[in-house]
Amino acid sequence: MPAKPRSPLDILLNDITACRTCDLPYGPRPVVRAAASARLLIIGQAPGRRVHDTGIPWNDPSGDLLRTWLQLTPDEFYDSSRVAIVPMGFCYPGKGQSGDLPPRPECAPLWHAQLLATMPHIRLTLLVGRYAQSYYLRGRTRPTLTDTVAAYADYLPQFLPLPHPSPRNRLWLRRNPWFEADVVPLLRQHVAMALTG
Secondary structure, three states: OOOOOOOHHHHHHHHHHOOOOOOOOOOOOOOOEOOOOOOEEEEOOOOOHHHHHHOOOOOOHHHHHHHHHHOOOHHHHOOOOOEEEOOOOOOOOOEEOOEEOOOOOOHHHHHHHHHHHOOOOOOEEEEEOHHHHHHHOOOOOOOOHHHHHHOHHHOOOOEEEEOOOOHHHHHHHHHOHHHHHHHHHHHHHHHHHHHHO
């Protein structure tokens, strides 16, 4: 029996997995999940060290909080037939003085447009953190991340900007209780509509 021909997305994901464009301190290990049938797209920052070690996106305390915000179980969150996970930088960039280094700038221009072209059923894109927001809301972001997240309604129905759920941002959440009170319930509604509508 002849082998099933590989889809354009399968070929692209293989190319991303084999990418060696950057010189990285811990070596390349691209972390991405996508399927042509996906309806929800989560664009985050870059894998942390734990995610680099496991190869599982959002497999850390940040991911735990993100799943709580989205009201998704791990099985739902990691169902790539419905949820695509595409970071701004696919590999762990290494440590800086005050946390992880920023995502490598080569990744998004090299791979994002190609990936998005293979996922025609995306109904909602979550932009998690300022790197994703700056790239996808070019010229439309507000002066601060807080202002951009507060103006979420201006970006719907295509995008919904979120703060990064990192433990480092717990102070931001305490200072901005409106996010969990007002935005998270709306976020859950839009995620449910994207996945089931």
